[in-house]
Amino acid sequence: MTGAPSPIAPPMAMLAELTHRCPLSCPYCSNPLELTKRDAELSTEEWCDIFRQAGALGVLHVHLSGGEPASRRDLETLVTAARDAGLYTNLITSGIGLTAARLKKLADRGLDHVQLSIQGTEQESADRFGGYKGGHTRKLEVAQWVAELGLPLTINAVMHRQNIDRLEHTIDTAVALGARRLEVATVQFQGWAAKNRTALLPTRAQVEAATRTVEAARERLAGTLVIDYVPADYYARFPKPCMGGWGKVGLVVTPSGEVKPCHAADIIKTLDFQSVRDAALADIWRESPAFNAFRGIDWMQEPCRTCDRRELDFGGCRCQAMAIAGDAAATDPACEKSPLHARLQDLTQIAEDAPTDFVYRTLNG
Numbered sequence: 001m002t003g004a005p006s007p008i009a010p011p012m013a014m015l016a017e018l019t020h021r022c023p024l025s026c027p028y029c030s031n032p033l034e035l036t037k038r039d040a041e042l043s044t045e046e047w048c049d050i051f052r053q054a055g056a057l058g059v060l061h062v063h064l065s066g067g068e069p070a071s072r073r074d075l076e077t078l079v080t081a082a083r084d085a086g087l088y089t090n091l092i093t094s095g096i097g098l099t100a101a102r103l104k105k106l107a108d109r110g111l112d113h114v115q116l117s118i119q120g121t122e123q124e125s126a127d128r129f130g131g132y133k134g135g136h137t138r139k140l141e142v143a144q145w146v147a148e149l150g151l152p153l154t155i156n157a158v159m160h161r162q163n164i165d166r167l168e169h170t171i172d173t174a175v176a177l178g179a180r181r182l183e184v185a186t187v188q189f190q191g192w193a194a195k196n197r198t199a200l201l202p203t204r205a206q207v208e209a210a211t212r213t214v215e216a217a218r219e220r221l222a223g224t225l226v227i228d229y230v231p232a233d234y235y236a237r238f239p240k241p242c243m244g245g246w247g248k249v250g251l252v253v254t255p256s257g258e259v260k261p262c263h264a265a266d267i268i269k270t271l272d273f274q275s276v277r278d279a280a281l282a283d284i285w286r287e288s289p290a291f292n293a294f295r296g297i298d299w300m301q302e303p304c305r306t307c308d309r310r311e312l313d314f315g316g317c318r319c320q321a322m323a324i325a326g327d328a329a330a331t332d333p334a335c336e337k338s339p340l341h342a343r344l345q346d347l348t349q350i351a352e353d354a355p356t357d358f359v360y361r362t363l364n365g
């Protein structure tokens with residue numbers, strides 16, 4: 001035993017939030033309330049350089065996200081740069097801002113995969129959830145273009161109280177659209193979603209029914225559709241291993257160049273997230289105090305410190321600990337061992353007939 005710290009492995013994936021601009025206004029959007037305006041966004045050259053740095057650092061996948069990445073007119077150039085850097089490129093899109101010709105150009109530039117969000121399964125309600133008239137019809141068209149180009153498709157569906165009862169139809173829709181993978185993510189209360197908690201929070205009965213629906217569909221559709229399921233941790237006994245562990249497998253670059261271990265980490269005001277405008281990506285990943293703050297298990301307090309699940313869930317979500325315990329190093333209150341578990345449970349006490357109106361996401365807050 002030398003006692004030397006183990007070397008920090010490179011991140012596998014990078015979430016590149018190319019812009020916060022988006023034609024949709026989803027009330028469950030996890031983008032921050034303070035959205036980055038266009039004139040503060042990284043330039044084309046800056047993003048191309050970040051992709052080169054990411055490739056050199058050992059990143060394998062880049063998720064081109066936002067906001068809506070198609071709102072960037074230089075998306076084609078960015079896909080080329082990411083592929084040239086050796087990155088597997090996944091476009092996470094609402095579909096709005098894409099045309100058949102533009103999607104073909106992206107495929108020609110080497111785009112590897114498309115992840116298309118849907119807000120619901122019927123036009124009227126889906127357009128209401130997305131705050132964009134005609135959006136659902138356009139998404140179905142985009143899915144068709146993706147299939148025609150032979151690109152692998154994942155459908156992304158955020159489930160909340162007002163659409164979770166339609167999960168079975170959501171699964172059928174994903175199959176009908178030719179998706180190979182469906183991501184069913186129960187709403188997490190970060191960013192704009194936290195502002196809409198009352199209107200979005202599913203009931204425990206809804207969440208339990210959704211879990212049964214996913215389990216049955218996984219069996220029925222084995223070999224046809226892979227279903228990734230992000231269950232609601234606010235009704236769980238233990239938290240999720242958020243981001244696969246802080247600074248362990250992934251990093252996020254914001255539209256203005258801040259590098260963070262998690263897209264919601266802004267809530268931790270004691271951490272200073274460095275920008276790619278001021279430091280190299282590899283140095284931020286390996287050496288920045290923000291990335292090292294919650295790496296591994298040495299930072300943990302009790303009950304996590306001596307818990308046998310500590311290397312399974314890494315104490316849960318640091319941002320949720322900050323939001324509810326006021327201490328980012330606390331045990332995630334989603335854990336039943338947390339002394340603040342009851343406080344999280346209190347937040348789930350919203351009447352089933354609670355108001356359903358939304359505060360829609362806007363760039364100007």
Ligand code: SF4
Nearest residue numbers: 022024026029067094
């Ligand atoms: S969640 Fe909705 S508003 Fe937010 S970035 Fe995605 S499509 Fe746009």
Ligand code: SF4
Nearest residue numbers: 304307309310315335
């Ligand atoms: S005490 Fe900590 S490590 Fe143990 S299950 Fe709860 S959050 Fe996970």
